[in-house]
Amino acid sequence: MQIFHQLEEIPADLGPTVLSIGNFDGVHRGHQHVLQQMTKRAKELNAKSMVLTFEPHPIRIIRPHEAPPLLTPLPQKLKLLEATELDSVLVLPFSRDLSMMPPFEFAEEILSTALHATEIHEGFNFHFGHKKEGNVDRLKEFGRKLGFDVIIYQAMKYHGHMLSSSDVRRLVQAGNMAAARDLLGRPFSIISTPGRGRGYGSKYTVPTINLSRYDELVPKIGVYITQITVAGETFDAVTNVGVRPTFGAESFAIETHILNFHPIDLEPETPVELTFLKRLRDEIKFPDIEALKTQIGKDVVKALRYFRLLHRMGR
Numbered sequence: 001m002q003i004f005h006q007l008e009e010i011p012a013d014l015g016p017t018v019l020s021i022g023n024f025d026g027v028h029r030g031h032q033h034v035l036q037q038m039t040k041r042a043k044e045l046n047a048k049s050m051v052l053t054f055e056p057h058p059i060r061i062i063r064p065h066e067a068p069p070l071l072t073p074l075p076q077k078l079k080l081l082e083a084t085e086l087d088s089v090l091v092l093p094f095s096r097d098l099s100m101m102p103p104f105e106f107a108e109e110i111l112s113t114a115l116h117a118t119e120i121h122e123g124f125n126f127h128f129g130h131k132k133e134g135n136v137d138r139l140k141e142f143g144r145k146l147g148f149d150v151i152i153y154q155a156m157k158y159h160g161h162m163l164s165s166s167d168v169r170r171l172v173q174a175g176n177m178a179a180a181r182d183l184l185g186r187p188f189s190i191i192s193t194p195g196r197g198r199g200y201g202s203k204y205t206v207p208t209i210n211l212s213r214y215d216e217l218v219p220k221i222g223v224y225i226t227q228i229t230v231a232g233e234t235f236d237a238v239t240n241v242g243v244r245p246t247f248g249a250e251s252f253a254i255e256t257h258i259l260n261f262h263p264i265d266l267e268p269e270t271p272v273e274l275t276f277l278k279r280l281r282d283e284i285k286f287p288d289i290e291a292l293k294t295q296i297g298k299d300v301v302k303a304l305r306y307f308r309l310l311h312r313m314g315r
Contacts, residue, residue: 002088003078007114010090016118018042019111021052021128023165026071027080029185030123030156030163035084037151038121047118048087052110053077054094061094069217071168076191090115103134107142117148124154158183175220175279189275190214194268195253207261211254211272218254223280225303228256229273236260236307238299239274242283257296259303278306 004010018041024031035051042049055074060067072080074091081089092098092110101109106129111117120139128134140150156163159182161171171180172188181187195210209228221242228237239256256274280299286292 001082001086004088004090005093007090007092007110010114014048014116016045016047016116017050018045018047018119018121019050019052019115019117020121021111022122022126023057024051024053024077024081025057025165026168026184027077027084028163028165028168028183029158030153032084032185033156034121034123034153035081035086039085039087041119041121041151042087045118049085050115051081051086051089052115053089053091055091056094058094058099061096062099068166068169069215071165071172071188071217073191073216076189100130103129103138104142105129106134107139108146112146112148119149119151121151121153124152169217172217172219175222175224177219177224177276177279187275187277188219189273190216190218190254191271191273192254193270193272194266207258209256209258209266209272211256211274212268214254219276219279222282223299224276225278225280225306226256227275227277228258229275230264230266230270233264236303237274238280238296238303239276240283244283257300259300259307277310 018038020034020038022031035049039049041047057067057070078089078091111120120143122136122139124136126136126139128139136150136152140152143150159179161167161179161183163183168180168183168188171177171183177188190211192211192214195212219241222240224239224241226237226239228235228239236259237256238259239254241254243252244255254274280302284295286295
């Protein structure tokens with residue numbers, strides 16, 4: 001998959017494209033369905049399949065005080081988009097100037113002239129241009145003038161939940177990892193690095209990893225059954241997301257205890273992916289450390305039972 005970061009990077013001989021424009025936060029099942037149809041149509045039309053997305057998320061420029069944390073920061077989003085067999089992605093820098101662009105100018109200069117759109121696939125609630133004045137009806141109107149067709153997708157549901165980034169976000173924030181997994185088509189995960197200042201050497205010999213500060217979406221405070229992936233190796237784990245109230249002064253942390261641990265190479269900049277499988281309980285303030293240790297033991301027993309069943313099923 002080719003990744004472009006400026007319009008100027010688009011090759012002049014790119015040829016016609018089947019295109020979709022959006023934020024694609026989460027790359028959930030609804031996104032996946034649209035992308036699957038796009039790639040299929042591109043092959044039928046002898047065109048290139050392309051996604052136009054934005055960095056940062058437009059709401060962070062237009063209404064920063066309303067901007068939600070992301071399900072998938074850009075590197076993770078690009079990795080997920082690549083798995084859909086897209087030919088290319090344009091990550092267009094979003095700015096105040098771009099937000100002021102009139103809808104027809106956006107369609108003519110970017111979608112038609114720069115990206116050679118021959119067919120555009122969008123959800124029914126797609127808006128674009130200055131003050132969101134453009135919608136799918138206007139896009140179809142512009143397409144008749146500029147020479148592209150528009151395919152519109154109606155709202156989709158899965159197991160009773162709307163397929164939307166907002167709905168996935170609400171489920172994750174509620175700690176409902178099973179429902180979030182249904183909508184995403186995979187478990188929710190975050191990618192970060194180990195917390196600094198913990199004396200890491202080239203060989204990591206302690207079965208607990210604290211993640212460094214993570215500013216995007218995390219699940220509701222509590223204890224979770226998780227898996228953690230480091231350098232291509234995945235370990236079963238239990239993770240506490242919270243403020244560790246038993247230890248006095250509260251400080252937010254994402255702390256993971258690895259169950260099937262062995263010493264691993266781990267540096268402060270090593271990427272770590274933490275995958276949330278099931279919520280076990282709320283975070284609790286215990287009367288003393290011994291009570292905390294007892295509860296952790298119970299959590300581990302539940303997690304080991306979960307993983308025995310999971311591995312038995314070959315998942």
